[in-house]
Amino acid sequence: MRQYIVLSDAPWRSVPSRxxxxxxxxxxxxxxxxxxxxSKRSHRxxxxxxxxxxxxxxxPSAGLLPVGGGLARPGGWRRQGAFISRAVLRHGFREPLLWTTCPAQVHLLDHLTYRGLVYDCAADWSRLSPRWEGDLAAAADVVFAASPALADHLSPCSGNIALLPNGVNFPMFCRSDLDPPRELRGIRGPVLGWIGSIDERLDxxxxxxxxxxxxxxxxxxxGKVLRNPLLAALQALPNVHFAGRxxxxxxxxxxxxxDVCLDLRRKGQxxxxxxxxxxxEYLSTGKPIVTPLYPGQVEAFPDVIYGAHGPEEYSLLCERALEEDPAWVSQRRKDYGAxxxxxxxxxxxxxxxxxIGLA
Known part of the structure; x- marks a missing residue:
């Protein structure tokens, strides 16, 4: 049976990460x-x-990472490598596949034993040293990229890059027999909804x-509501409801x-x-989707998603989405979700x- 060492870039959480x-x-x-x-004792x-x-x-902690590059506290990486190696030995792993997700993890490669190396790139890591990501991609047997633009970005560093976009728990979202939450049963009129946190970067x-x-x-x-420059204006409108997390x-x-699924964008992301x-998740429901587009952005699903160039067009496309014939592209959206x-x-x-001989 294949054995994997997975180095995550984020904590394990109730809303599953990629x-x-x-x-x-x-x-x-x-x-x-x-x-x-x-907690400093979490690793215990x-x-x-x-x-x-x-x-x-x-x-365990490896110390702070310098933004400009360089090896941050070599002893910290050795400590993490030893910690992982002890767990590998404890569970009897032999020749595992090492799955990495963050450029900083390149510093662990010399401290671990593994049969093959994967770099799964699903984020913009420009805040870290580009050398780290270049070295990790070059060392990997295969690089998975979450978008064509990421694949192009990494192409000078690796000759074996595969596109692996984000995904969805399709059986969870494709159902049409769900009862509405009790708090929503009195809401009238068309409902346009957003799923996700609201922070200062959300436009x-x-x-x-x-x-x-x-x-x-x-x-x-x-979703979770934090600070945002336009939040107070939005909260003042009687037709806007916040369900919270x-x-x-x-x-x-x-x-x-x-009735319409709303997508929004975070500035700089x-x-x-x-x-x-x-x-x-929206696609899996088959419902109309309206999303904002930025200049030069390549539309991922132009045949099934309404893409708006600015707030005025966004409003107009929401009108068009509400008038859409459900039989038009609903099934095509579900097919994309599946x-x-x-x-x-x-x-x-x-x-x-x-x-490539690693499965």
Whole structure:
């Protein structure tokens, strides 16, 4: 049975990350290492079974990473490498596949023993030294990139790059028999909804203009709410409702109430045009989707998503989406969602690993 060492760039959480989704579906045993915890003693906790095939560990601290590059506290990387090696020995792993997700993890390569190396790139790491990412991509047997732009970015460093976009828990979102949450049963009129957190980087201007121009529509925002320059103006509108953060298991019930699914963009996060997992969740429902576009952006699904160049067009396209014939492209959207199921993404990974002798 294949054995994996997975080095995650984010903590294990109740809303599964890309790395969690993939790891839980690997055909084999997984030792999953999350970044150091808030407590200095977090790494002393024993490994715990978080999925039938996944055991979770928290790494000890390696010290702060310098933005400009350079080896940050070599002793810290040695300590992390020794910690991982002890866990590998404890669980009897032999010749595991090392799955990395962050350029800084290149410093661990000399401290670990593994049969093959994968770099799964699903984020913009420009805040870290470009040399780190270049070295990691060059050392990897295969690089998975979450978007064509990321693949182009890494192409000078690796001759073996495969496109692996984000995915979706398709069976969870494709259902049409979900009951609406009790708190929403009294809401009238068309419902236009957003799923995701609201922070200072989220561009709320398309949503604010649309909500002001259509006071008879209901706008439902589901997710954690932090600071944002336009938040107060949005909260002052009577047709805008904030449902707050909800458990992942309840999210399909909220999306099921939407007549139109709203996508928004975070400023400074579109350099590599990575399609958010939220969009694949929307696609899986078959419902109309409206998203803002930035100048020069390549549309990922132009045949099934309404792309707006500015807040004014965003509002107009929401009108058009509400008038859409459900029989028009609903099934095509669901087909895109089905093709993006995490189970299929893992099949793609296993096929590629098999082709290079690592499966």
């Amino acid at each position: 790395t969690q989704q993939l790891s839980a579906r690997f055909r084999g045993e997984v030792l999953y290492f999350e970044p150091p915890g808030a 906790d024993p490994g715990r079974q978080v999925r039938p095939n996944v055991i979770l560990y928290t790494l 709320l201007s398309p949503l604010l203009r649309t909500a002001r121009e259509h006071p008879r529509w209901t706008f439902l925002l589901v 909800r458990p992942m298991v309840e999210i399909p019930e909220y999306v099921g109430c939407f 579109d350099i590599y045009e990575i399609v958010p997992r939220r969009v694949f 093709a993006a199921a995490w189970s299929r993404r893992v099949e793609e990974v296993q096929q590629i690993l098999g082709d």
